[in-house]
Amino acid sequence: MIPRYSRREMTAIWEPDNRFRIWLEIETLAAEAMEAEGIIPAGTTAAVRARGGFDIARIDAIEAEVKHDVIAFLTSVSEHVGPEARFLHQGMTSSDVLDTCLAVQLCQATDLLLADLDQLLAALKRRAVEHADTPCIGRSHGIHAEPVTFGLKLAGYYAEFARNRRRLVAAREEIATAKISGAVGTFAHLPPSIEAHVAGKLGLRPEPVATQVIPRDRHAAYFAALGVIASSIERLAVEIRHLQRTEVREAEEYFTPGQKGSSAMPHKRNPVLTENLTGIARLIRGMVTPAMENVALWHERDISHSSVERVIAPDATIALDFALARLARVVDQLVVYPERMQANLDALGGLVHSQQVLLALTQAGMSREDAYAAVQRNAMAVWQQGGSLKPRLLADPEVCRYLSADDLERLFDLAPHHRSVATLIERAFSENR
Secondary structure, three states: OEEEEEEOHHHHOOOOHHHHHHHHHHHHHHHHHHHHHHOOOOHHHHHHHHHHHOOOOHHHHHHHHOOHHHHHHHHHHHHHHOHHHHHOOOOOOOOHHHHHHHHHHHHHHHHHHHHHHHHHHHHHHHHHHHHHOOOOEEEEEEEEEEEEEEHHHHHHHHHHHHHHHHHHHHHHHHHOOOOOOOOOOOOOOOOOHHHHHHHHHHHEEEOOOOOOOOOOOHHHHHHHHHHHHHHHHHHHHHHHHHHHHHOOOOOOOOOOOOOOOOOOOOOOOOHHHHHHHHHHHOOOHHHHHHHOOOOOOOOOOHHHHHEEEEEEHHHHHHHHHHHHHHHHHHHHHEEEEEHHOOOOHHHHHHHOHHHHHHHHHOOOOOOOOHHHHHHHHHHHHHHHOOOHHHHHOOOOOOOOOOHHHHHHHOOOOOHHOOHHHHHHHHHHHHOOO
């Protein structure tokens, strides 16, 4: 991932130094278990612990010749360890190291992503509580529907990201498996106890039945979870972008002192952060399909998955880490305009209360069909000619046969729309308990 969309702690997980350190730990733990079972001589592990090391430039130089990264790594390690290094990698295959290492790296990355989600959830919860009673219009099809509150909007996103957090926890569990079972997974040259030891020390579980690799359905499920989280990021980003539109202007991204929105138009305040998040979400989702296609490898394994994972594992986790952190800041600093929300709520002259009038007419004895027609004809007159719905209804003889002026006055009230908001927001917060 390019530096523009990368954060240091996440990128460090995918750098060669971390990868090779994990490889060396896998080899050392395997040697430790083999030594305990008498498969390799006593003292091997102590020598590896004392002198084990590697040189990245040397690994690259060896790989350029041998065209094999694990062999290049083992050669570099042997140059540091000395004669005892010949006992490393006994009965193992390259994928024992590569797949187990990838599991460790994905777990490390997921722990950072879970922390990112916690920060976003905290920001959403704070702002939802802050605006629990801030009235605004709910929209369906982009058109005014009925009143909601801005806090309720944010609580809905809180509940969604709480679900995403649970999905990510499940994805971490799915991916946290180790394989130290040899060339085709049969433990032909090592007992399963070696794998169990390595897995336990690394915080993983042994893969129940591996081939030469850990089955890629696990990885597909993992990247699918990241894709769902990216889609949720985009949904909230798109909502903020719509609310920042000039014609709406109910909320907007924080505009920092000295920030400029356009090279040509000094007045511009553009939703650049959420537009950026929309693009990053597309990028992350684009990595889900290759992960799915990696599942169908030939027989006990082919190498077609390898190039895909070398790209999508770092890029997807780095991009999602960046996106979650950015979204948390956007929510935390979001500028909200309650007066504009109220103005938009009132913009259609009370049409947003049409359902309350419809229901009152039916309860007063009018058929639903006639009640709908009566409310709709008055509402369409307001829609096309302006004005307010209540005066038109008061002037409609058919409506007034069923509803008095006092009845109509009570129907144009926000209270019924907001009476369950506190309950709904509390339900949303309970999603993450």
